[in-house]
Amino acid sequence: DTGVSQNPRHKITKRGQNVTFRCDPISEHNRLYWYRQTLGQGPEFLTYFQNEAQLEKSRLLSDRFSAERPKGSFSTLEIQRTEQGDSAMYLCASSSTPRGKANEKLFFGSGTQLSVL
Amino acid sequence: GESVGLHLPTLSVQEGDNSIINCAYSNSASDYFIWYKQESGKGPQFIIDIRSNMDKRQGQRVTVLLNKTVKHLSLQIAATQPGDSAVYFCAENRRLSGNTGKLIFGQGTTLQVKP
Numbered sequence: 751d752t753g754v755s756q757n758p759r760h761k762i763t764k765r766g767q768n769v770t771f772r773c774d775p776i777s778e779h780n781r782l783y784w785y786r787q788t789l790g791q792g793p794e795f796l797t798y799f800q801n802e803a804q805l806e807k808s809r810l811l812s813d814r815f816s817a818e819r820p821k822g823s824f825s826t827l828e829i830q831r832t833e834q835g836d837s838a839m840y841l842c843a844s845s846s847t848p849r850g851k852a853n854e855k856l857f858f859g860s861g862t863q864l865s866v867l
Numbered sequence: 868g869e870s871v872g873l874h875l876p877t878l879s880v881q882e883g884d885n886s887i888i889n890c891a892y893s894n895s896a897s898d899y900f901i902w903y904k905q906e907s908g909k910g911p912q913f914i915i916d917i918r919s920n921m922d923k924r925q926g927q928r929v930t931v932l933l934n935k936t937v938k939h940l941s942l943q944i945a946a947t948q949p950g951d952s953a954v955y956f957c958a959e960n961r962r963l964s965g966n967t968g969k970l971i972f973g974q975g976t977t978l979q980v981k982p
Contacts, residue, residue: 754910783968792956792972793911806969841910845968853899853918853960856968858910 752776754859756842762865763832770828771862775844782825783856784817785841786810793841799825800847832866839863879979886944888976890957893938899960901970902931902942906953914942914955944978952980 755774763769775782781800785793796815797807801822811817814832819825829836840863843856880886892900898919903911917924917931917940924931930943940957954977958970 781968790974792958792975793970794972795969798967798969806967843910843968853916854968855901855913855916856970858903858912860908860910 754842754844754857756840756859756862758862759860760863760865762867764867765834766831768828768830769832769864770826771840771842771864773825773827773842773844773859775823775825775842776857777823779844779846779857780822781845781847781854782819783843783845784825784827785843785858787839787841787861788837796827829864832864834866837864837866875976876974877977877979879981880947882947882949882980882982884947886942886947886951886978888942888944888955888978890940890942890973891938892940892957892959892973894959894961895935895938897959897961897971900931900933900940901958901960902929902940903956903958903972904951904953905956905975911956947978947980949980949982952978954978 757772783798784796787793796811797817799819802819814830817827839861841861843858845854845856848854901916902914905911915926915929915931928945932941954975956972956975958972
């Protein structure tokens with residue numbers, strides 16, 4: 751499978767614990783995005799990387815959240831001191847920097863479903 | 868506030884009929900729109916896109932229409948099949964976002980196809 755891969759698929763944790771998710775993008779893609787999706791809603795942008803540089807972070811990304819992409823390939827999203835409100839699907843997407851005026855197309859993974867008890 | 872939204876949360880159609888899913892947006896600065904399909908337990912899957920300099924674009928069994936005058940976007944699915952059952956999202960890319968994949972998604976319409 752050469753698509754975007756996310757692990758784990760499901761994570762159940764207790765409030766206050768730390769969790770870490772991993773995303774492996776499509777190999778030739780230099781951009782990687784994290785989105786969060788709550789039940790019945792569309793995905794919301796959290797942050798994105800171009801290669802190893804984190805270029806933008808949403809206001810949704812509180813200081814308990816940190817994302818890394820150390821070698822410009824896979825990325826991790828860590829949530830510290832989880833809260834029940836963090837329960838959501840965390841989606842990763844990847845793409846290539848568009849050329850000229852072309853629009854960017856994202857390819858999404860299947861997400862990590864987080865449940866905070 | 869500004870948002871990309873859908874008119875109906877659920878749409879039920881008979882297999883073989885055509886489906887029309889609607890989306891309204893409020894930001895005239897948006898210049899690129901995408902429709903995604905999301906099946907249960909999966910991430911959004913790209914269906915079709917359209918740039919603001921166009922008003923219609925066709926794919927295989929799908930057509931996207933853009934009416935910038937009333938800020939309306941629609942997705943038409945011809946001869947709807949059971950495999951089309953999913954949640955459909957429209958998304959927009961705003962010029963202020965630069966040429967990035969930072970998208971604003973609507974709330975989604977659940978399409979149910981009755982056999």
